[in-house]
Amino acid sequence: MMSTMETELVGKQTSVTIARANPTVIIGERINPTGRKRLAAELVAGNIGYVKREAMRQVEQGADVIDVNVGAAGVDEVALLPMAVQAVAEVVDVPISIDTANPVALEAALKVCPGRPLVNSVNGEDRSLSAILPLVAQYKVPVIGLLMDDEGIPATAERRLEVARKIIARAKSLGIAPADIVFDCLALTVSTSHEAALITLDTIRRVVAEIGSNVVLGSSNVSFGLPDRGMINSAFVTLAIAAGMTATISNPEHMKQPVLATDLVLGKDEWAMRYITYFRSKPKPSE
Amino acid sequence: MMSTMETELVGKQTSVTIARANPTVIIGERINPTGRKRLAAELVAGNIGYVKREAMRQVEQGADVIDVNVGAAGVDEVALLPMAVQAVAEVVDVPISIDTANPVALEAALKVCPGRPLVNSVNGEDRSLSAILPLVAQYKVPVIGLLMDDEGIPATAERRLEVARKIIARAKSLGIAPADIVFDCLALTVSTSHEAALITLDTIRRVVAEIGSNVVLGSSNVSFGLPDRGMINSAFVTLAIAAGMTATISNPEHMKQPVLATDLVLGKDEWAMRYITYFRSKPKPSE
Numbered sequence: 391m392m393s394t395m396e397t398e399l400v401g402k403q404t405s406v407t408i409a410r411a412n413p414t415v416i417i418g419e420r421i422n423p424t425g426r427k428r429l430a431a432e433l434v435a436g437n438i439g440y441v442k443r444e445a446m447r448q449v450e451q452g453a454d455v456i457d458v459n460v461g462a463a464g465v466d467e468v469a470l471l472p473m474a475v476q477a478v479a480e481v482v483d484v485p486i487s488i489d490t491a492n493p494v495a496l497e498a499a500l501k502v503c504p505g506r507p508l509v510n511s512v513n514g515e516d517r518s519l520s521a522i523l524p525l526v527a528q529y530k531v532p533v534i535g536l537l538m539d540d541e542g543i544p545a546t547a548e549r550r551l552e553v554a555r556k557i558i559a560r561a562k563s564l565g566i567a568p569a570d571i572v573f574d575c576l577a578l579t580v581s582t583s584h585e586a587a588l589i590t591l592d593t594i595r596r597v598v599a600e601i602g603s604n605v606v607l608g609s610s611n612v613s614f615g616l617p618d619r620g621m622i623n624s625a626f627v628t629l630a631i632a633a634g635m636t637a638t639i640s641n642p643e644h645m646k647q648p649v650l651a652t653d654l655v656l657g658k659d660e661w662a663m664r665y666i667t668y669f670r671s672k673p674k675p676s677e
Numbered sequence: 678m679m680s681t682m683e684t685e686l687v688g689k690q691t692s693v694t695i696a697r698a699n700p701t702v703i704i705g706e707r708i709n710p711t712g713r714k715r716l717a718a719e720l721v722a723g724n725i726g727y728v729k730r731e732a733m734r735q736v737e738q739g740a741d742v743i744d745v746n747v748g749a750a751g752v753d754e755v756a757l758l759p760m761a762v763q764a765v766a767e768v769v770d771v772p773i774s775i776d777t778a779n780p781v782a783l784e785a786a787l788k789v790c791p792g793r794p795l796v797n798s799v800n801g802e803d804r805s806l807s808a809i810l811p812l813v814a815q816y817k818v819p820v821i822g823l824l825m826d827d828e829g830i831p832a833t834a835e836r837r838l839e840v841a842r843k844i845i846a847r848a849k850s851l852g853i854a855p856a857d858i859v860f861d862c863l864a865l866t867v868s869t870s871h872e873a874a875l876i877t878l879d880t881i882r883r884v885v886a887e888i889g890s891n892v893v894l895g896s897s898n899v900s901f902g903l904p905d906r907g908m909i910n911s912a913f914v915t916l917a918i919a920a921g922m923t924a925t926i927s928n929p930e931h932m933k934q935p936v937l938a939t940d941l942v943l944g945k946d947e948w949a950m951r952y953i954t955y956f957r958s959k960p961k962p963s964e
Contacts, residue, residue, distance in 0.1 A: 580942060580944075581948070581949050584941075584944045584945075584946065584947040584948070584949075585944050588943065612942065616949055616953070617953065621911075621934050621935060622938045622941060622942060624908075624912075624915075624935075625911075625915045625935060625938040625942045626942045628911075628915040628916060629915060629916070629919055629939075629942060632919065647905065647908050648911075651911070651912040654871075654909060655867060655899065655909060655912045655913045655916060656874070657871045657872050657874070657875045658871075659871065660871040661868070661871070662867065662868050662871075662903055665903065665909075666903070666904065669904040669905055
């Protein structure tokens with residue numbers, strides 16, 4: 391059964407409710423120096439103008455939430471992450487996703503972030519659970535739970551569900567509600583394992599049926615190493631939404647329209663109002 | 678359960694097996710004068726050079742089967758359909774889908790068509806069943822069964838299933854095997870009914886679960902009246918393949934890549950061989 395669990399995010403001016411009955415939420419992924427040399431260089435230089443421009447552009451392109459990750463070699467995350475979060479909150483009204491594995495940087499960012507941000511992320515490793523969940527409880531914010539643990543990413547849906555149950559149990563012991571945990575079911579690349587996406591889709595369906603939580607995914611790993619990746623990512627996101635995914639960490643420039651089209655086909659966009667509105671105001675592609 | 682029912686089509690040199698375990702079959706839709714003034718004018722003039730070029734181009738673009746429809750005002754289908762079918766068979770080796778509601782034209786085309794073509798189509802109306810199924814039985818060919826009857830297209834999946842059962846029963850009484858009926862579950866436009874696609878997807882799942890036959894769909898009705906239709910059609914085809922659709926009547930120029938991407942994500946393309954092969958030999962867009 392589709393659940394009615396709701397995860398509430400609040401930004402400076404607007405809020406977003408991740409829920410199965412609502413349109414699919416897009417968390418803009420582009421403020422992340424991994425594989426982006428220019429952003430990494432700007433961050434190392436302490437220049438956050440680029441971060442602000444990326445935040446604004448992603449909102450124009452349809453991002454509902456902005457993910458902020460400043461982890462790069464040579465960057466002092468503890469100093470820079472709160473600065474970047476504040477900079478993003480200065481220029482956009484939407485909720486922020488604070489993306490770090492460093493609990494000290496996380497707390498520094500939580501202290502200055504307006505509204506009710508999403509924490510990205512905790513996983514099933516004991517070290518991660520012990521470091522991240524107390525902050526999630528203290529600041530009463532929702533968190534993404536990655537379905538992996540000390541042994542890496544489990545190969546089967548059943549083992550990923552076990553990690554989900556472990557995270558839920560630890561969260562519960564700290565007073566964190568299941569509705570405040572959004573599970574990332576983890577997508578591996580189909581070029582190395584032709585069943586990779588099927589296992590992820592099966593994991594989504596089981597999280598929805600057995601736990602009822604919201605589900606998030608990064609959409610681009612699935613096509614790693616293949617040509618014309620956008621088409622593969624779109625097909626995967628479409629199938630993931632049908633399976634019960636309620637938010638995607640994506641580049642809105644490429645993924646907004648496939649997400650809107652899928653919501654439309656799945657009956658989540660009466661009279662095609664959101665699709666048509668987007669089409670009418672469609673921004674120009676990035677330079 | 679996914680069935681193992683197989684529908685075998687044979688062309689002049691190559692054969693195609695529609696089956697759930699196989700890649701999704703693309704039936705090229707472009708030889709159809711509906712809404713295509715130039716093709717209609719060529720057909721009225723009895724000129725089939727254009728038909729030949731469209732057949733060749735669709736095969737280059739990835740069509741596995743070529744649909745041939747010459748029904749237009751001013752065209753003598755009984756004379757022209759067999760001529761067009763022969764012309765297509767001259768220039769391409771793949772199986773042909775003979776697309777007409779006129780039983781006299783159908784028989785004339787069946788007499789000259791090489792291999793084992795697909796008949797497109799019969800529906801649940803008594804007049805259609807009586808006119809088309811005896812020819813299907815006599816020529817031992819497979820047929821598309823449209824899930825509509827004298828009252829039009831049923832609004833619910835349950836009523837569409839009733840039409841399917843009626844067609845199966847009539848076919849059986851003439852010795853036609855269920856594997857030789859491919860059901861078209863009919864896609865209506867989402868702009869006028871936000872549940873239109875959901876009903877079609879539900880019908881596909883029920884045909885697969887309760888009858889086990891192969892399922893075909895036209896992919897483009899779903900987006901009628903909306904902008905940027907390709908994205909909507911792609912999302913719908915992806916969901917339909919996941920629901921159990923095994924063939925699509927589409928424009929291969931636009932639909933080959935989404936179909937290959939979906940087959941890849943659904944584990945039907947080990948090592949991404951088909952996807953990569955297509956990408957390497959990708960044809961130029963039509964003029």
